[in-house]
Amino acid sequence: MNRILFLYLTAEALSLLGNSLIAIALPLLVLERLGSVSAAGTVSLVAALPIVAGGLVGGLIVDRVSRRTSAIVGDVLSALAVAALPLVDLLWGLDLGWFSLLGVLGALADIPGMTAREAMVSEVARLSGTGLERVMGLREGIGASMIIIGPGAAGLAMSVAPPVAVLWGIAVISLVSAICGALLPREVGARPAGLRRVDGLRDVFGELRAGFAVIGGSRRLVTVTLFITACAVVLASFQGIVMPVYFTQAGTPGLLGTVLVAIAVGMIAGAGLYAATGGDTRRRLWAMGALVLLAVGVLILATLASYPVVLLGSVVTGAGMGVLNSVLGVITQEAIPEHARGRVFSVQNMSSSLAGPVAVFVTGMIIDLFTLTTASLTLGLLWVTATALIATTATFRKLDEGISAPQERTAGHADDR
Incomplete structure (x- = not known):
């Protein structure tokens, strides 16, 4: 497999895996710490609120800067939001407010990153010399694979390891995704030429x-x-x-x-x-x-x-x-x-x-x-x-x-x- 295609698909897979893991691990952690089903539902709802803002503003950012950079920054911010959970738990103790705040920050980072990688598909196909249909099919297959791997891996990890260790593992996964993105050539997802400055x-x-x-x-x-x-x-x-x-x-x-x-x-x-x-x-x-x-x-x-x-x-x-x-x-x-x-x-x-x-x-x-x-x-x-x-x-x-x-x-x- 071409190096560009391999790095892109690996970054995509790891990012999706991290999102899938935290989607299961976070509600379980809320239930463990707060002992409330309604609290877990509240965190999930609050974390969904940035979808509109993240989607609109994130799309504009992705179009104004390098898509490669947007994806890398999204993965890094997502890793930091996850890593902040055990740090806050150690320093002050996690409560509903902290869970909600960090959930919102993580969601804000995920949407632009996901959009950036999707916007890079055509360039990845062109620069890797791979047909667009093949790249798209591989990308969809990887996304479906994460549906299988993510929830099962999260449940298993939470049952055999301390929640703090699981959270650190998820953060590392997002960071590795960012590293794979950084290894891509700069021309992959480069900023479109000819755009005027936004004032x-x-x-x-x-x-x-x-x-x-x-x-x-x-x-x-x-x-x-x-x-x-x-x-x-x-x-x-x-x-x-x-x-x-x-x-x-x-x-x-x-x-x-x-x-x-x-x-x-x-x-x-x-x-x-x-x-x-x-x-x-x-x-x-x-x-x-x-x-x-x-x-x-x-x-x-x-x-x-x-x-x-x-x-x-x-x-x-x-x-x-x-x-x-x-x-x-x-x-x-x-x-x-x-x-x-x-x-x-x-x-x-x-x-x-x-x-x-x-x-x-x-x-x-x-x-x-x-x-x-x-x-x-x-x-x-x-x-x-x-x-x-x-x-x-x-x-x-x-x-x-x-x-x-x-x-x-x-x-x-x-x-x-």
Whole structure:
């Protein structure tokens, strides 16, 4: 594997692993220190609040400076936020205020770093001499792998080692990710040329509006952003509330982890297949096949017929998602002007990150008002309807009409309307 591609994927994997580990370790540590379930929920909610600010401002920063530098700084700040937990515990003792503050700081660092690495994909593909489809497929497969490794590793580490040692380990992982990023050549994710200087708050808001205008001026980007958000709604609802309630009612809560693993395995298989052969076949064929696979998987999952059926639906859903994420990732990379990638990816990440918790809340209300089966089947039918509508859009009909020079393209380019 090319050195640039290896360093980029390693940095991506370690950063995602660190985020996955802290997402499990932090609530467990809050429960251990404060002994309150509501406190753990409060910390999770407060840590989610910076998503909007981090997404908007972070995207602007990523577009104004080197993406490589943004990713490195994000990883370092994330490591410092995690390392501060044991230090504060030693000096003053952790309470709800400290947990919330450090959770917010960590979240503020994560979003720009994640956006920066996503904005670097096209440059990594070009400089490493690797096809964009292959890089995107490998990246999606690594992300799915962290879904499997992260929670299990966090649970195991918290059971065999002191929480302080686990936190230091997570901080080291983020620092190693930063080191891998620093070893990348400077031209990877270099600051886009020709950007004027931003002077004052008015210019900042103008730049943010320009980022939204890029999405609004491109039918492809609008469609992809809405679809990514819809995917987040469905998957978050099933993973965050439907499956936990289903297995709790069945008296087998321990089986929930196997479903999450099944989804991740399917995603790895789908993304891996696309990475291996995606560049040799028409994108529309891949996308339509993935849409069908995803719709079938969600419908199987929504029946909640039995554990084997749920497991099958999880694998099929994951496979469809792995392929579709890869295809949409390639399309998005090509459709965004090089100078606006940070802001566009920030908007997409922000919308999907916010949509998940809201969807879980609404789905929980439906379960309380009606039944679990009603909520599950409603999600399945809504998803199939959304899939049918998406498949008929101009974006999906014209997926094989590539954009030859995205860095020169403007938001109002007629070819993408």
